[in-house]
Amino acid sequence: MVKKRMNDEKDQAILRITQDGLPLDKRPFKAIAARTGLSEDEVIARLKRLKSMGVIKRLGISVNQRKVGIVANAVIAWKVPEELVERIGNIFAAHREVTHCYERVTIPGKWEYNLFTVVHGYNRESVEDFARRMSEMVGIRDYIVMFSNEQFKRTSVKHPF
Amino acid sequence: MKEEVKLDRTDKELLQLMQDEFPLDRSPYAVLARRLGLTEDEVFARVKRLYSEGVIRNLRTILNSQKLGTCSSTLMAMKVPEEDMRRVVGIVNEYMSVTHNYRREHDYNLWFTVTTCGDKNLVDTVEEIKRRTGVSDSDVLDLPTTRVFKIDVRFKFVNDGEEEDE
Structure with a gap:
């Protein structure tokens, strides 16, 4: 995949602001226009283009899922044979309950679970039940469910521009 | 503590549209x-109400890290004795590059992600965290990502036709 370089200073100025958050304003793009010296329509047009290029994955709210009752989350780590990782990773990724799915390095003799999924649910039972269904779906029996019982930090990655 | 906020169907539909x-x-x-x-x-x-109730965290652009090609990340885990947890968490959370940090139910009881972008070196940051926390190598996992299948933190708020409280 060709990495797209983000050399346009105006795009960078817009993204620097929008990755931190849009203002709570009925005309949020007008507020951003005022801060970047662009017109409101140009801000909107540039955001649309960045989205169609795939640089912006999504423009939307982040919801505190605990407030809507989604209080359980677990890292479920799987021991998957190398030749099956691609297929199983894609199967797991297709489920809405799975918010993250990564392959990670293993440390032989110390840590041998190579496929990581993060699963959210309304309670522990639903997450455990979903893990069992995932296991049956792909035929992998060796996995561990690690519930989170305390959140120490949760922020987002800020891209340097 | 009960954190859950009572939402009506319109709230949920609004959240769904604004999220997606x-x-x-x-x-x-x-x-x-x-x-x-x-x-x-x-x-x-x-x-405005959903913001003030803490249901909406923020409204922002989520960027495609792979397309920007500027960041690399790892997941670290540590076995931390309970009496030492506060101190270790304090050090780990100082780092801007640590974006998520959770206690989890496992022998490795502290799990956090380290993401560095631009000129910052991931390996240097990992080594510095290990040195400053003093957790011994045998009690640390450093598990860099080798393949990303999905990062998409979106939830379904409206269950079509199966709302139990409607």
Whole structure:
């Protein structure tokens, strides 16, 4: 995949602001226009283009899922044979309950679970039940469910521009 | 402590629309209002309330790290004795590059992600965290990502036709 370089200073100025958050304003793009010296329509047009290029994955709210009752989350780590990782990773990724799915390095003799999924649910039972269904779906029996019982930090990655 | 906030069906539909695709339009709340059969003022008042209740964290662009190609990340885990947890968490959380940090139910009881972008070196940051916390190598896992299948933190708020509280 060709990495797209983000050399346009105006795009960078817009993204620097929008990755931190849009203002709570009925005309949020007008507020951003005022801060970047662009017109409101140009801000909107540039955001649309960045989205169609795939640089912006999504423009939307982040919801505190605990407030809507989604209080359980677990890292479920799987021991998957190398030749099956691609297929199983894609199967797991297709489920809405799975918010993250990564392959990670293993440390032989110390840590041998190579496929990581993060699963959210309304309670522990639903997450455990979903893990069992995932296991049956792909035929992998060796996995561990690690519930989170305390959140120490949760922020987002800020891209340097 | 009960954190859950009571939401009606309209709140949930509004959250769903704003999460999945915020309108790129001069008056985005008017666009949302048309879809929900409300006025712009009604929608904006609900949004303000959902912010103040802490349901909405923020409204922002989520960028495609792979396309930008500037960041690398790892997941670290540590076995931390309970009496030492506060100190270790304090050090780990100092780092801007640590974006998520959780206690988990496992022998490795502390799990956090380290993401560095641009000129910052991931390996250096990992080594510095290990050195400063003093957790011994045998009690640390450093598990860099080798393949990303999905990062998409979106939830389903409206269950079509199976709302138990409607």
